[in-house]
Amino acid sequence: MSMTKTVFTTGEAAKICKVSQQTIIRCFDNGTLKGFRVPGSRFRRIPRDQLFAFMKDNGIPTDALESGKRKVLIVDDDEELVELLQDVFERDGRFEIRTANNGFDAGMYVKEFRPDLVVLDVMLPDINGKEVCQRVRSDSSLESVKIICISGMVEQDKIADLREAGANDFIHKPFTVDRLLDRACDLLEIERPVTG
Numbered sequence: 001m002s003m004t005k006t007v008f009t010t011g012e013a014a015k016i017c018k019v020s021q022q023t024i025i026r027c028f029d030n031g032t033l034k035g036f037r038v039p040g041s042r043f044r045r046i047p048r049d050q051l052f053a054f055m056k057d058n059g060i061p062t063d064a065l066e067s068g069k070r071k072v073l074i075v076d077d078d079e080e081l082v083e084l085l086q087d088v089f090e091r092d093g094r095f096e097i098r099t100a101n102n103g104f105d106a107g108m109y110v111k112e113f114r115p116d117l118v119v120l121d122v123m124l125p126d127i128n129g130k131e132v133c134q135r136v137r138s139d140s141s142l143e144s145v146k147i148i149c150i151s152g153m154v155e156q157d158k159i160a161d162l163r164e165a166g167a168n169d170f171i172h173k174p175f176t177v178d179r180l181l182d183r184a185c186d187l188l189e190i191e192r193p194v195t196g
Contacts, residue, residue, distance in 0.1 A: 103127035122151035137166035
């Protein structure tokens with residue numbers, strides 16, 4: 001049995017298309033995105049095939065709709081940690097992973113890969129994590145991207161700076177990968193993995 005959804009809410013459609021919910025509602029109301037209203041309510045619903053057609057028409061990558069996997073970009077210059085995190089996310093089965101080991105590549109991948117989540121080391125060799133956060137947040141097409149910063153530094157004011165720059169969460173190194181995965185699932189509003 002496929003768990004693939006056939007009908008989406010405007011919020012779900014917005015997440016898949018990586019646009020704001022207002023954009024989806026506007027497109028629905030002006031007829032560029034076809035759908036229906038739930039009888040007796042004002043809720044809008046968008047059938048999968050209509051959402052797919054809308055994404056194709058507007059040049060929005062449809063892989064999120066096709067695979068249903070969440071895209072995660074892992075940015076850290078510690079190759080062993082990157083491999084470990086990649087392994088954990090891939091084993092979960094609900095994620096598609098890309099990795100970068102510096103801020104420059106991270107910036108490029110965010111635009112190309114359009115991740116749902118960036119796991120970002122704050123201390124990168126070329127630019128710091130705060131700058132990466134600011135760059136992501138300065139691009140309105142990336143407003144739905146969640147960012148978890150990871151670092152061994154513990155100064156509270158630095159953490160506050162990162163949150164101000166656009167980080168959604170912060171985890172101190174060393175951390176358990178399970179904890180990171182749980183936080184990632186919470187931010188992406190998907191179920192935490194069941195550990196047995």
